[in-house]
Amino acid sequence: MNFVLDCSVTMTWLFEHEATEETDELLERLSGPGKAVVAQHWVLEVVNVLLGAERSKKKTPADATLFLNLLRKLAIELDVHTEHHATTTTLALGRRHHLSSYDAAYLELSMRLGLPLATLDKNLRKAAQVEGVAVLPEKIPR
Numbered sequence: 001m002n003f004v005l006d007c008s009v010t011m012t013w014l015f016e017h018e019a020t021e022e023t024d025e026l027l028e029r030l031s032g033p034g035k036a037v038v039a040q041h042w043v044l045e046v047v048n049v050l051l052g053a054e055r056s057k058k059k060t061p062a063d064a065t066l067f068l069n070l071l072r073k074l075a076i077e078l079d080v081h082t083e084h085h086a087t088t089t090t091l092a093l094g095r096r097h098h099l100s101s102y103d104a105a106y107l108e109l110s111m112r113l114g115l116p117l118a119t120l121d122k123n124l125r126k127a128a129q130v131e132g133v134a135v136l137p138e139k140i141p142r
Helices: 009-015 022-030 042-057 061-071 082-097 101-115 122-132
Strands: 001-007 036-038 076-078
Touching: 001 022, 009 022, 009 042, 022 036, 022 122, 042 061, 061 076, 076 122, 082 101, 082 122
Parallel strands: 001 036, 036 076
Antiparallel strands: none
């Protein structure tokens, strides 16, 4: 099964204490026949979290390199049309659901491609459900 992947789920694969059985299952899908599609800013979000983790000494530069190498091996496809929708649909979704432009871009991408959205962000999950977009994992821990 293909899905749109956001940074919140991606980073559970680095921070073991944030991982759940459900987020690990999403990772496993990307090692098999499934693929994830990400918005153009996804890699910047991932790198930003890595930089913060290095600065706070939670992860080392070597950890970051290993993680980035893992991500490169997975079936993750960058959407090249994110920017074309930024000033129209993405902006409208951000306004309607009080989302950041980054989160609205993931929602727009899911809607445009007709794919479920893999996110742990509660506001984004709620907006997706209002828009009729399936969310993954189906349940998140409280």
